[in-house]
Amino acid sequence: MDALDDLDRRITGCRACPRLVDWREEVARTKRAAFADQTYWGRPVPGFGPPDARLLIVGLAPAAHGGNRTGRMFTGDRSGDVLYQALYDVGLASQPTSVAADDGQELYGVRVTAPVHCAPPANRPTPGERETCRAWLVRELGLLRPTVRALVVLGAFGWQATLPALREAGWAVPRPRPPFAHGTRVALDGLDVFGCFHVSQRNTFTGRLTPAMLRDVLTTAAGAAGLTR
Numbered sequence: 439m440d441a442l443d444d445l446d447r448r449i450t451g452c453r454a455c456p457r458l459v460d461w462r463e464e465v466a467r468t469k470r471a472a473f474a475d476q477t478y479w480g481r482p483v484p485g486f487g488p489p490d491a492r493l494l495i496v497g498l499a500p501a502a503h504g505g506n507r508t509g510r511m512f513t514g515d516r517s518g519d520v521l522y523q524a525l526y527d528v529g530l531a532s533q534p535t536s537v538a539a540d541d542g543q544e545l546y547g548v549r550v551t552a553p554v555h556c557a558p559p560a561n562r563p564t565p566g567e568r569e570t571c572r573a574w575l576v577r578e579l580g581l582l583r584p585t586v587r588a589l590v591v592l593g594a595f596g597w598q599a600t601l602p603a604l605r606e607a608g609w610a611v612p613r614p615r616p617p618f619a620h621g622t623r624v625a626l627d628g629l630d631v632f633g634c635f636h637v638s639q640r641n642t643f644t645g646r647l648t649p650a651m652l653r654d655v656l657t658t659a660a661g662a663a664g665l666t667r
């Protein structure tokens with residue numbers, strides 16, 4: 439088992455945030471009617487993708503009936519449908535859909551993670567929960583450091599969590615911290631950090647984030663990471 443596998447395994451056993459532990463387990467017990475015959479994961483959802491990823495995508499937190507059900511980031515919900523379709527379109531994923539942990543999906547040089555690994559009520563972790571979970575992101579960044587060359591951060595929440603984690607992991611992040619904006623690009627030592635609107639339904643249904651906008655950011659970030667397919 440490599441170090442990242444070991445980290446992922448330890449994340450799945452974390453119970454540091456009582457509110458989130460209660461919520462993720464309650465959702466797994468009560469389920470959504472459409473998934474009543476399924477066994478929910480109901481635990482922290484680790485990152486997904488190869489341990490030598492050159493590009494890291496950082497979201498917000500797993501969805502109650504998405505990642506919290508399937509056990510894989512952005513898998514089994516509408517946000518994930520948008521993200522994986524775009525990753526497939528730009529040649530970074532083997533399949534345009536991501537529906538279950540055993541669906542054969544493979545990411546090429548890309549890893550997907552979140553600054554909060556447990557599904558929160560109303561998709562809103564508290565700042566305290568974000569702080570608590572940051573330790574996991576710092577460790578993940580540290581393990582990816584030899585290979586990772588670009589980050590795409592989805593949304594302002596992820597941005598606020600990721601820049602301090604990068605600093606803690608050893609990158610020189612400017613002070614004051616650069617603000618989040620869609621399309622922003624911050625060059626750190628050996629790492630380009632891109633801001634992108636989150637792939638939430640609130641953004642994709644309203645056209646605030648279109649598939650073309652997402653593909654553009656991913657393509658630019660993949661180029662910065664040296665991923666050419």
Ligand code: SF4
Nearest residue numbers: 452454455482556571
């Ligand atoms: S959100 Fe993070 S720190 Fe909190 S219980 Fe889940 S994995 Fe642990």
